[in-house]
Amino acid sequence: xxxxxxxxxxxxxxxxxxxxxxxxxxxxxxxxxxxxxxxxxxxxxxxxxxxxxxxxxxxxxxxxxxxxxxxxxxxxxxxxxxxx
Numbered sequence: 001x002x003x004x005x006x007x008x009x010x011x012x013x014x015x016x017x018x019x020x021x022x023x024x025x026x027x028x029x030x031x032x033x034x035x036x037x038x039x040x041x042x043x044x045x046x047x048x049x050x051x052x053x054x055x056x057x058x059x060x061x062x063x064x065x066x067x068x069x070x071x072x073x074x075x076x077x078x079x080x081x082x083x084x
Contacts, residue, residue, distance in 0.1 A: 009049030011074045017046040018077060019064045033063040 020030050020042075027042040037059075044050035045060075052060065061071040 013046040013049055014077055015074060023064055030063055034059050
C-alpha cells in the first residue's frame, strides 16, 4: 500500500472517532444509526484504517451530522501531521 494511502486511512479513522465523540456517541451508537453496521465495522474504520466505500463514507457523514467535506477535513485533527 502506498504511504499516502496508509496515512489517509489512518487520518480518516481518527477523524471519524473525533466526530463520533464530539457527537457523544460510542461505536455501538454510531453503528446503530447506520443500519446494518456493527461496532466491529466502526472499530475497523477508526483503528485499523479499513477502507470504506464512497457510499459508506456518505452514510458515516450523515450519521455524524457533517458534510463529506467536513468528514475528510483533517485540519481539525489535533495531530493532523502525525501518521503514527
